[in-house]
Each structure stands twice: as C-alpha cells, then as structure tokens.
Amino acid sequence: MSPSRSHLSVDIGTSSLKAALLDDHGSPLGSTKVSFAGMPGADLGAWDPSVWDTAFRQALGTLKEGKKASSVTISGNGPTLVPLQKDGSLAGPALLWLQRRSPAEIPPDSFSYFLPAAGWFRETQPDLFEKTAVFVTCPGYLSYRLTGLASAACPGRDFSPFMWDSPQLSAWGFEASLFPDLLFTGDRVGGVSARAAEEFGLGRGVPVYAGGPDYMMAIIGSGAVRPGISCDRAGTSEGINYCSLRPVDSAFLRTLPHAVSGLYTVAGILSSTGRVFEWFRRITNQTSRDYEDILREIYALPLDAGSPRFFPSRHRGPIWDFDQGIFAGLQPDHTHVELGKGVVEAIAFGILDVVETLNREGCAVASLRGTGGQYRNLHWNRMKADILGIPLEIPRVIDAELIGNLSAALVGEGVYADLAQAAENLVQIDAVIEPEMDRHGRYRELYREYREACDLIPGTGP
Secondary structure, three states: OOOOOOEEEEEEOOOEEEEEEEOOOOOEEEEEEEEOOOOOOOOOOOEOOHHHHHHHHHHHHHOHHHHHOOEEEEEEOOOOEEEEOOOOOEOOOEEOHHHOOOOOOOOOOOOOOOHHHHHHHHHHOHHHHHHOOEEEEHHHHHHHHHHOOOOEEEOOHHHHHHHOOHHHHHHHOOOHHHOOOEEEOOOEEEEOOHHHHHHHOOOOOOEEEEEEEHHHHHHHHHOOOOOOOEEEEEOOOEEEEEEEOOOOOOOOOEEEEOOOOOOEEEEEEEEOHHHHHHHHHHHOOOOOOOHHHHHHHHHHOOOOOOOOEEEEEEEEOOEEEEEEEEEEOOOOOOOHHHHHHHHHHHHHHHHHHHHHHHHHOOOOOOOEEEEOHHHHOHHHHHHHHHHHOOOEEEEOOOOHHHHHHHHHHHHHOOOOOOHHHHHHHHOOEEEEEOOOHHHHHHHHHHHHHHHHHHOOOOOOOO
C-alpha cells in the first residue's frame, strides 16, 4: 500500500454529516462535521435530501485534500428511504427513520424495517408514489449523486430480509424495480461520474464503495467484530450492541445479523437520548455553552444532592423512548445544574438497564467501546463509567462509522479478507475510563430507587 493514499469516509447522521480523510492504517489526515441546523430543507417532518448534498460540498470545502481521495465510502442513518423519479430528481421528501411511518396494515411475517415507510408513502401520498421510479437509502442517495447508480448497502446476505428481498417485496405488493438490488458492505457501487466530478470536485472514476447503515458501520468501526465485545453508539439516539455467537429471544432486546458472517448483534436501544439532552440545553438557555463545561458542573454535584428525577416514556419493546418524559421533585432552589443531573442520570440508568438485561440473557458486558460525539466529554464518560461499574474504552477515531467505512473500502480493494480482519487492524483504543467503585455502589442504590419510582408513574413502566 502506498503511504500517500487516502480514503474519504462520510457518515450522514440525523443532525450532521461527518467526514474524514483516513490513510490506509486508519489514521486521520483531516476531519470535519457539518451541522444541518439552519439549512433550507432541514425539516425533520419533510426532509429535503439536497441538504446532504450541501453538507457534503461544505465538508469537501474543508477537507480540500479529500478531492484527491483514492476511494469514497458512505454510511448513513436508517431505516431511511428517498424516492427518486426516473431522471434521478426527487419524487418527494425523504422518509426519515425517526418519523416511524407505517401504513394501516402490515403484511404478516414482515421483517423489513424499510418497507413500512414505503407502504405509508404509497397509501398517503399516491401522486408522489406514482412518480417514484426507485427508492434508495440515505447513504444510497449520496452514492447515487456520485455515481448515477441506484444502490442500497446491506451489511450482509443474512440481513437482506430486514431491508428487502423478493419474498418481502411480494408480500407488500411492490414492483421489484422500485427497490435496487442490494450491495453488501465493501462492494463497489461504481465510479465517480464526470458530472459528479465537476459538481463536487472529486476525481473522475474514483471508486465508491458500499458502506451501510450507520449503526452497523459504527459497530465495525469500534472493533465489536468478535463475540463478547460491546459498543455504545451515542448520537441522536443510543444503542448498546453486543457481538454474539447466537441470537437472543427477548422482548427488551433486538437481535439482528452482524455484518461479520455467523455473528449477531444483540442490542438495547435508547431512542432520542441525544435529542433530549439538546432539549435540556435549549430550555435552560445553554446552547452556546461548551458541552464539557455543562457536564463538569453536573459531575461536581454530590450524588445525594436531591436533584429532580427525569422519567422518559420507558420501555416499548427493545426501546427506551426518550421522546417524551416528565420531571418529578422540582424544588424552588433547583438550577439548570440539578435539572441536567436528572436528565443525564436518567440516560445512564437506561444504559445500565440495557447492560443488565444483556447480562441476564447471557451476553456478559465486561466493558463498552464508546462511539459518537458524547465520548469526547471526559466528565460524561466518568459519570457513565461510575454508574455502569465497567470500563469505557475510547477509540482513537470517536466517530466509529468512519473507520467502519474505511474497513469496507479496504475489503473492497482486497487489502483485507473480511470486515473483522480490517477492523481488528484499523481500530485503536486511545483511552480507558475506569469506574470509581465507591461511587458505583451509591449509584446502584440510586438506580434501585429510580426503578421503583418508575413503576409507580403511569406511562413510564415496561
């Protein structure tokens, strides 16, 4: 491998686009994050996918050397669909994952996480559906803009039913032509077209490789590619994923095939934890304050400070739902710091509940590999480790999707035989945060009290 080579890795999140230029060994040569906030069309209720084009151009404007990249690999949020007309123009807004749209009736034995949104679109937007020639995924949209080829990146053959396959499409009554054939992570989508090269400034013909759903690329990029390794994906939402040799049948966990053949990801999901923390910052007028400063104040409060408790609308199947919630125990002398303590403890207690559920199901979580911007915050890491009572491992590249994408590109190039081998060579752990066990002991008591209170409040129980 030439030391001069570089690879452009892009991840489209719910609130921002992240991009990095990485060398063959996974070392960052440059990185950037472009927030969607304030962009025309960045409306979670009616999302214009051209927002992703704008953010990608801005990222390339910052990563000027990215225009010389040897490859491009894209991951993105899901299950999200984008309807395209025959000429490649948009047939309607993106059907974002967090909109949770489904038709009145879902076929029995439907496994797909994507087709319910398409069914809703057909049922409620018939004129737009009639214009649609093909649905692409979120990362598939940007891949289409670069190559002119409709695609959908799938983590592996065993994962196909959870996206779409012939039986699923037939059950839903969709024409097969509406959904592109699935490419597996590391497959070559195509080369950058002449038109895209001119529009974005990339090299014509540069190979574009299939990444996949952001959560799976984060799992790969954290190194959770062998049984027993767990990662915590902390972004707009949060997921604790355990790499398992076997599926787990639990009402409070979700099992899906891993991108590494023969393995499974067993997960507990905390919906909208990142969003609820941003809501807390907004209502306490702290959006311009540094994230680290806010958590430093919260961490400095005594554990028995008598802060108000925050209760989310807790379990819905395998999901802790933080879309709604209530504060209890507010006092006149409470400040934004006590309110923040209630919010972050509720999030961490949700994570602890997931970890305990995994442990009970035989998925022993000995440590967590952290991914996502939250893991740049030392005090949040320390608080989370204290509550969980296990070490947190912090990778060199926090936004692990980007290393997952690099793994896919190097597998596609034949540098590595498979994703597990690539990840094990590319992922490096920069720091380990050990828990303070005295604090953990007191947090266990607070957690027990919190769970008992949850059971007494309507709408917050399992």
